[in-house]
Amino acid sequence: MTHEAGWAHAPGALRGPSWLREPADPNALVPLLWSSTAHKVDGELTVGGVAVADVVAEFNTPAYVLDEDDFRARARAFRDAFAAYDVFYAGKAFLCTTVARWVAEEGLNLDVCSSGELTVALKAGFDPARIGYHGNNKTYPELRRAVAAGVGRIIVDSFIEIERLGQVAADLGTTTRVMVRVTAGVEAHTHEYIATAHEDQKFGFSITSGDALEAVRRVVAADGLELLGLHSHIGSQIFDSSGFEVAARRVLALHATVSTEVGVTMPEMDLGGGFGIAYTTQDDPSDPAQLATEMSKIVEHECRALGIAEPRLSIEPGRAIVGPAMCTVYTIGTVKPVALDGGAVRTYVSVDGGMSDNIRTALYDADYSCTLASRESQAPPMLTRVVGKHCEAGDIVVKDEFLPSDLAPGDLLAVPGTGAYCRSMASNYNHALRPPVIAVRDGVARVIVRRETEDDLLATDVGA
Known part of the structure; x- marks a missing residue:
């Protein structure tokens, strides 16, 4: 997909968005959208030295294909660029034991936000001292487990949690390191559901209201809690640093206030990402x-400007490491031209997955692109909408994309940029089986998360 001028096609054809135009070469990839090893050979998509057609022949579709070299390279790029910082990989974006090991091997820390994510990290042998634990409603058992495991920092999100964590520390007779999550009142230029630093939302303590300073005072006063610093996160899918500038100014001002009014110099600060x-x-x-x-x-x-020493900084790149490293491969089931008012036609291309393996289009109105992955085509392009097989009109994978007009059942489609939140948010809606994750590298494909089976579906159905 490109962002150049709109297009005009044959009479009756549907116009796409103003930024969408026919691809210059429908058999080529746009490198910006794909992992670094992805390319096409005679129209066939290859990732990590493995043809996706071969992946499909062995593992079927839908399937997530994860480019290990690309993942590792992106992790190293953040580690090296932010060498003076602690870089935390977002477990919520995508986590399995193999990926946790990659994160550790590339020298990154790990964020988790549930007991399940912590379980995976510990199963992988991840050093708990390099784990940060997020969440706005961490229960006593969850906190007790995290503290007992030696998690390196817990990001507190409410006064109740500060009290609860203090009780955990007292019960275990230990000290745990704490960061206070604050909301800086910054409106990130992103979707409402992934903007997290404005005042009217569930995360953090407001700087403006004074709650953030009060939270710091309570942490300092609590036995067994060691105040590490402030944590700020303005949202995700952010492309520039302007929001961070405003947030950093407000959070650092609070950092200085804590030093002068509370008498505590906090050694660290997390700027999010x-x-x-x-x-x-x-x-x-x-x-x-x-x-x-x-x-x-x-x-x-x-x-x-504030006359204070710089704290040690942390960042959380979020989707930027795993997101581009993965694509999802589907098999086309039906191709259906639909006549619209005014004589226009939209072609609906149905694939064998959908909102059960990528809810982001429906949830966030997210845009994706895709490509014919199994063969070359010289057919003229048609504007399509790629949809899933679920019983929902909103089951859309790619809202608008040019694809060859000779698409047929059995062709493979690949959607790039599906590494973050697609497998993590996958569901069994309509009792679908969640797809496998296939890691590819140096011409070898291996399963790191297997496909679910019908036995998995029935395993929790205890009957009556």
Whole structure:
């Protein structure tokens, strides 16, 4: 997909969005949208040295294909660009034991936000001291387990949680390191559901209301809690540093206030992240080196203005590591032209997955692109909507895409940029079986998360 001028086609054809136009070469990939090893050979998509047709022959569709080299390279890029920071991989984006090991091997830390994610991390042998634990409603058993496991930092999100965590520390006779999550009142330019620093939402303590400072005071006063610093997160799918500049100014001002009014100099600060990726060519993500330069300058400038020492910083790249490293491969089941008012035609292309393996289009109105992955085609392009097989009109995978007009049942389609939140948010809606995750590298494909079976569906159905 491209963001150039709109297109005009044959009479009766449907016009796409103004930014969508026919691809210059329908058999080529747009590198920005794909993992680094992805390319086409005679129209066939290859990732990690493995033809996706061969992946499908062995593992069927739908399937998530994860480019290990690309994942590792993106992890290293953030680690090296933010060498003076602690970089935390977002377990919620996608986590399994294999990926947790990759994260550890590439020198990153890990964020988890549930007991289940912590279970996976510990099963993988991840050092708990390098784990941060998020969440706005962590229960006593969850906190007790995290503290007992030696989790390196717990990000507290409410006064109740501070009290609860203090009780856990007392019961276990230990001290746990704490960060206080604050809301800086910044409106991130992203979807409402993934903007997290404005006042009217569930996360964090408001700086403006004074709750953030009061939370700091309570942590300092609690036995068994060691105040590590403040945590700020303005949202995700963010492409520039302007929001971070405003947030950093407000959070660092609170950091200075804590020093003068509470008498505590906090050693660290987490600036969040949530850096954006390219789902279509409308998106223009920044590279890690650029982000590191801009964010470091912001912090340096603000600390100098406040006359305070720079705390050790942490960031959370979010989807930016795993998102572009994975694509989803589907098999086309039906191709159906639908006549619309005015004589226009939209072609609906149905695949064998849908909202059960990628809910983001329905949930966030997210845009994706796709490509014919199994063969070359010289047929003229047609504007299509790629939809799933579920019993929902909103079961859309790709809202608008040009695909060859000779598409047929049995062809393979691949959707890039599905590494973040697609498998993590996958469901059994309509009792669908969640797809496998196939890691590819150096011409070898291996299952790291197997496909669910009907026995898995029935395993929790105890009957009556």
